Amino acid sequence: MSVGQAIPTMVGEPPDDELQQRFLYEMLLIRRFEEKCAEMYTRGKIRGFLHLYTGEEACAVGAINALRDDDKIVTHYRDHGHALARGVEPNRIMAELFARVGGTNEGRGGSMHIFDVSKNFLGGYAIVAGHMPIAVGLGLAANLSDEDWAALCIFGDGGVGEGEFHEALNLAAIWKLPVVWFCENNGYGMGVPFDDSLANDVYKIAAAYQMPSVRIDGMDVLEVYSATQLALAHVREGNGPYFIEALTYRYRGHSMADPELYRTKAEVEEYRKRDAIERLKRSMIADGLIDEPTYQALVAQVDAEVDEAVAFADASPEPGLHTLYDHITKEYEGESG
Amino acid sequence: MTEMRMRDAIREAMREEMLRDDRVFLMGEDIGAYGGSYACTRGLLDEFGPERVRDTPISESGIVGAGVGAALAGFIPMVEIMTINFSLVALDQIVNNASKLHYMSGGQVNVPLVLRMASGGGSQLGATHSHSLEGMFAHFPGLTVVCPAFPGDAKGLLKRSFREPNPVVFIEHTALYGARGEVPDDPDHLVEFGQAATVRSGKDVTLVGYSGSVHQCYRAADMLAEEHGLTADVIDLRTIRPLDMSSVIRSVRRTNRAVVVEDDWKFGGFAGEIAAQIMERAFDWLDAPVARVAGKDVPMPYNRNLEYAALPSEEDVVEAVLSML
Numbered sequence: 001m002s003v004g005q006a007i008p009t010m011v012g013e014p015p016d017d018e019l020q021q022r023f024l025y026e027m028l029l030i031r032r033f034e035e036k037c038a039e040m041y042t043r044g045k046i047r048g049f050l051h052l053y054t055g056e057e058a059c060a061v062g063a064i065n066a067l068r069d070d071d072k073i074v075t076h077y078r079d080h081g082h083a084l085a086r087g088v089e090p091n092r093i094m095a096e097l098f099a100r101v102g103g104t105n106e107g108r109g110g111s112m113h114i115f116d117v118s119k120n121f122l123g124g125y126a127i128v129a130g131h132m133p134i135a136v137g138l139g140l141a142a143n144l145s146d147e148d149w150a151a152l153c154i155f156g157d158g159g160v161g162e163g164e165f166h167e168a169l170n171l172a173a174i175w176k177l178p179v180v181w182f183c184e185n186n187g188y189g190m191g192v193p194f195d196d197s198l199a200n201d202v203y204k205i206a207a208a209y210q211m212p213s214v215r216i217d218g219m220d221v222l223e224v225y226s227a228t229q230l231a232l233a234h235v236r237e238g239n240g241p242y243f244i245e246a247l248t249y250r251y252r253g254h255s256m257a258d259p260e261l262y263r264t265k266a267e268v269e270e271y272r273k274r275d276a277i278e279r280l281k282r283s284m285i286a287d288g289l290i291d292e293p294t295y296q297a298l299v300a301q302v303d304a305e306v307d308e309a310v311a312f313a314d315a316s317p318e319p320g321l322h323t324l325y326d327h328i329t330k331e332y333e334g335e336s337g
Numbered sequence: 338m339t340e341m342r343m344r345d346a347i348r349e350a351m352r353e354e355m356l357r358d359d360r361v362f363l364m365g366e367d368i369g370a371y372g373g374s375y376a377c378t379r380g381l382l383d384e385f386g387p388e389r390v391r392d393t394p395i396s397e398s399g400i401v402g403a404g405v406g407a408a409l410a411g412f413i414p415m416v417e418i419m420t421i422n423f424s425l426v427a428l429d430q431i432v433n434n435a436s437k438l439h440y441m442s443g444g445q446v447n448v449p450l451v452l453r454m455a456s457g458g459g460s461q462l463g464a465t466h467s468h469s470l471e472g473m474f475a476h477f478p479g480l481t482v483v484c485p486a487f488p489g490d491a492k493g494l495l496k497r498s499f500r501e502p503n504p505v506v507f508i509e510h511t512a513l514y515g516a517r518g519e520v521p522d523d524p525d526h527l528v529e530f531g532q533a534a535t536v537r538s539g540k541d542v543t544l545v546g547y548s549g550s551v552h553q554c555y556r557a558a559d560m561l562a563e564e565h566g567l568t569a570d571v572i573d574l575r576t577i578r579p580l581d582m583s584s585v586i587r588s589v590r591r592t593n594r595a596v597v598v599e600d601d602w603k604f605g606g607f608a609g610e611i612a613a614q615i616m617e618r619a620f621d622w623l624d625a626p627v628a629r630v631a632g633k634d635v636p637m638p639y640n641r642n643l644e645y646a647a648l649p650s651e652e653d654v655v656e657a658v659l660s661m662l
Contacts (some may be wrong), residue, residue, distance in 0.1 A: 019463075073411065106443035122409055123442065126432045133399045134434065137414070144362065144388060144412065164429070167399030174394070189391020199651035327444035328478050330502040 062224025079124030102316030139177030158189030218246025365417030432577030472607030531579030539568025
């Protein structure tokens with residue numbers, strides 16, 4: 001498998017200096033947060049399945065920074081990076097991973113199901129492609145309420161083999177819904193290469209549903225940002241959905257349980273040479289936006305934030321057993337809503 | 338009160354709720370110009386237009402999921418799944434998403450979604466089109482499962498479903514769409530969930546049913562009275578989650594015998610749940626083991642005689658009662 005060329009010509013608003021600083025900060029935050037998660041998992045602080053996002057940071061940061069606050073996001077189970085890019089507090093994400101009361105979901109959801117309604121972050125979903133029809137419903141709600149917010153639906157290449165992918169793309173197309181479909185193609189559905197899973201390239205499959213469909217370099221945050229801006233402008237104008245296939249790579253296994261028998265260390269090293277953080281850092285140094293000392297200071301700042309998240313999570317209590325039945329259903333108060 | 342058929346009561350409930358609350362909209366396969374496979378939405382397209390009465394492709398998982406998404410964004414969608422048989426291809430959305438998102442999000446989101454579907458055998462449609470899966474849905478915490486037996490209840494329960502902040506699976510028996518009954522005209526006529534109705538009173542046995550099986554219980558009670566001089570309590574559960582066991586227990590403590598009737602298979606079925614709860618709460622009052630009259634343990638046959646043999650009948654109910662005396 002190789003990363004292909006970007007299909008579209010990148011136009012739109014170029015990210016200004018401040019935005020590039022933010023991209024660098026957020027990608028670093030995700031990188032260091034995820035590395036800390038791996039450490040906390042091996043120490044038994046985080047349990048269950050843990051799917052880390054290192055290597056794919058440019059997708060979350062580029063795509064989500066193109067959104068407005070009132071746009072809504074649904075994503076898959078490798079969701080910490082998306083939540084962080086959306087501004088969900090690292091403390092509360094880490095506390096959720098620790099299964100504590102201070103977590104985003106009060107310890108009910110775990111790594112694969114981060115929700116933060118205050119950020120219009122409507123969840124990580126752990127059944128592959130199961131959230132894609134939900135994005136259709138969000139787009140439908142935007143249209144029915146005559147508002148111009150959009151839905152961003154992030155999923156992996158593994159989702160393309162599911163029936164819900166095809167149902168969702170078709171529904172969004174026939175109803176002209178403001179949904180940006182964002183496929184993070186990291187090359188593998190668990191351990192099976194996507195070349196062995198799909199009859200055609202992802203963006204070509206999507207194009208069959210009569211929507212603009214582009215393949216971009218998902219390890220270039222500036223390109224992801226520009227492509228998502230274009231996509232959002234398209235869907236906001238009532239032109240129907242837009243599809244982005246971002247080619248990316250995860251440095252770690254599918255989950256912490258993955259022995260990675262299906263790929264070589266050399267392949268991983270090859271992709272690390274294209275690392276999104278390193279690329280942005282180099283170009284920002286070349287442009288005189290940062291230098292090595294300011295970069296190191298940024299790393300130290302991020303590390304302090306991640307350490308603070310761990311401390312917060314550790315200090316947060318576990319939910320009491322008396323709360324076991326809380327939140328099964330919302331209480332009926334005589335009116336719906 | 339107005340006498341109307343079940344399908345008209347269901348339509349009237351949807352119509353009134355759409356007039357009352359503009360967040361309510363309907364979508365489903367052929368609910369528009371066709372008027373719904375069982376004619377429950379006939380006329381609503383003309384009255385409310387294609388935005389609020391939305392025909393969909395045959396994509397059950399897609400449209401149920403779209404209902405979940407629209408509900409998350411503040412709407413109150415009703416998704417009609419033509420028959421309960423097709424709900425099986427939408428189970429991921431119902432079970433993994435609709436029923437769990439409130440809990441899993443720590444109470445941050447809720448899913449006010451109404452799923453209507455037609456259920457039951459008896460029409461020679463063969464094994465794939467004759468399921469009674471009410472009990473399966475009742476298995477999942479987070480879902481409300483409504484199974485009306487009479488038009489008046491259907492209207493009040495469906496209107497109540499639109500006001501529920503959580504997902505409701507509203508199941509209609511195909512054999513009852515043409516059944517007539519008195520329906521209250523009051524636009525605020527609501528039937529509360531988890532309240533069974535005693536539709537007939539007696540002293541010798543308690544017959545428990547929901548949806549179509551309530552009518553078998555009722556006819557069996559007639560036969561018991563006319564042919565055997567026995568009287569029966571007939572309890573219509575109306576919703577099977579939440580389940581009003583208190584009404585059942587009160588009755589059983591008085592009659593000392595119980596027969597639970599349902600169309601679904603007996604093995605692992607919902608009747609077993611009711612029987613177990615009677616045993617847990619009224620064991621000392623029982624004069625005989627609780628009997629279950631349910632579907633035979635076979636895929637539904639096409640042949641008319643075989644299908645009749647596979648479904649529970651009022652004769653089976655009478656026989657079960659007589660065997661416990």
